[in-house]
Amino acid sequence: MTHYSLLTLANRISQLSPGIGELAQLELCNLSSNNLREIPEEFSNLTSLTKLDLSNNAITHLPDDIGNLFKCEVYDMCVNQVQVLPQSMCHMANLSIMRANDNSLQEIPDCVKGWVSVMDLQMRNNKIRRIR
DSSP, X not given: OOOEEEEOTTSOOOOOOXXXXXXXXXXXXXXXXXXXXXXXXXXXXXXXXXXXEOOSSOOOBOOTTGGGOTTOOEEEOOSSOOOOOOGGGGGOTTOXXXXXXSSOOOEEOGGGGGOTTOSEEEOOSSOOOEEO
């Protein structure tokens, strides 16, 4: 079986083309340690992703439909500036590892109830004031 990976860590990438959404068979995506501030909405088309690493960037918000990545098992978004997890993330029932340390999250949304497979949930060093 062929696995398709995109590894662009530590390349100082500051912007992703909306064309990234055309990589429909992409399974592993590591965009860590770049200068990304946003993720294009088209990123939500990468429905074959099983592992996504967006850590160590400057991302302030995630695409509203990021929950379309329902096959994603490992999601690392540590060390960014995300304040809100989109409600669509409740569809990510295959998550086993979710890392959101060192962001600006203000609440843990009720969407985490849908993460029935999560065995490792990390959200330390945020600004969490409410758990829904």
